[in-house]
Amino acid sequence: MTFSLVARDPESGAFGMVVTSSSPAVAARCVHLRAGIGGAASQNITNPELGSKLLESLESGTAAGDAMAKLLATEPDTEYRQLSLVDNQGGTAAFSGTNTLGTHRTVEGPGAVAAGNLLSDAAVVDAIMDAYASAPGEFEDRLLAGLLAGRDAGGEEGPEHSAGLVVVDKVSWAVTDLRVDWVEEDPIGQLADVWKLWQPQKQQYLTRAVQPNAAPSYGVPGDL
Template structure:
């Protein structure tokens, strides 16, 4: 009922998973991730707590292969499908004999793709090929694989939800929870495309791409980003117009006053001054 890809970035040590399915809120059901420990996909009719147990096993020093073999011997999980990746890039997967056809998994160097109730046998090879060929950071490579899986047919029942999670290489600390990306589409007619859009929006926030945010941020904040984009270009008239529009929105005048010391807005004020 689901197809997913999990991987480790050999350069940064980041761990991640992307998943899509024709169920509501697949991001709640399939992925389990712990920074500095590993990432797990629990699919088909696996027990809901299995992801937590597998991550605990990784944290205790068990290898992915050991954990998958243990789970494979559990008679109550005849419809189980799991994949386990640890912080060093070791990976193992198992598709139980009772899993829904078409089902299977493909393992690579620090990554795996897996799925069940797929539209065709082309889905997993397409995902594997796309992941290996893709450039960019881990989120983009995961999304490339997920997109290829959807383009090859994806879930035979249709489309509903997707998720993308990426965490850092180091364990959680008081200063850093380790989460690098946590995006979810819980109910959509085209969840993979929607997930790609969210990824691009997250990139715009991270990189302070104000021109993009002026178009795609929530409507109430677009004038702010338009002002910042105009300030970056040195366009005084456009910055003034955007700030004037922003100040007409209820509550924004007080917010602008409270943000007088913000370095980004200081640049706008200098331009207008």
Template structure:
């Protein structure tokens, strides 16, 4: 009742999982990843021990394919399991037990594995094409493109409920203290993939570094736009400069990562103010 994709970016050294299911809080069950080691999606009567066990096997030198063989070897319910793995070298493997409910299957490609069960046929192939066609984009964007393509192709034949995106990289977490570069979940929603994409865009706005092309001096039309929005949002008042009002807005709304040198503003923040 789930479809997923595990992927690897050899340039940025990122590993990730994206998944959707007619199941509550799929992000608490399917994805598992460790920076420098690999990523795992475990589903269809999921054995959540597959995640940490797979990391141990890979760290001991096993490939993704060898890891799956070891995982299912001692699992009496292997015929009901489904798992996809990308290891620390980008090798990909997928397994679908014989008792997984139709349609069930998976496929692998360069640095990724896609798998799913109780699907509309064609879902897995559409996901693989979307991931491949998005080559050159950040891993998170490629994983979400695959997830969206899977849903557009039919996805889980029972419907939608939850979705999740996990991407890890060394010191990629908040403040650099862990490897959770992106860890987003939609636990119960009528259109969870669309909602996951929306939350991801917000995540990028809050935490991704500002792009040089969006940095503008606060003058002319930019100053007029910014002033209008700071007044509308209640931050620009008598006795407060536009720079002080902007700083108050950024710190109140958790946009510290977008704060610029005095006299400059990130226009992506201004555009967000206009939308909200």
């Protein structure tokens, strides 16, 4: 039903996540990122609160592995959850409960966790991690390379309908927050198209927020 990648960029310290699912608006429920703190994915039979709790634990100074262990020891119904976590040192943790749906797998790499459930094949998750680790380009390019590789390796058991790409860096809001909340076919491909549109404007929108006197004009009615 869902596959994802959450990672810390070793060069910038940014955190990012890509995710896709057969259900609508998957990024709204499953993506949890906090600049300077970490990234968490909460998926399968999703409880979004768990992502927030994992990040709160990281913010208190707990490492990823200990934060995951603490949550699993205190939360009910964890047998239904699939969780990924990356901290600000690049530490990782992953968990799939006994009631995780269908074929499922998690893979931990340096500063990254790939995870999926109800997959066409467990190797989908390995393809995500391998492509992310070897792809060139910006952080978002590499995250998307992982998601596209997961799609091309077989993806979910059924069709995907939504996808998201989110990155947080040195400000409190997401510097990239792109979503395809429902399409009949290939939300990952459509998400990649939206990134191509956003990529050359990303820095300009950040400048508008933090240094408006240097912001570029977009040439639209009413623009500065």
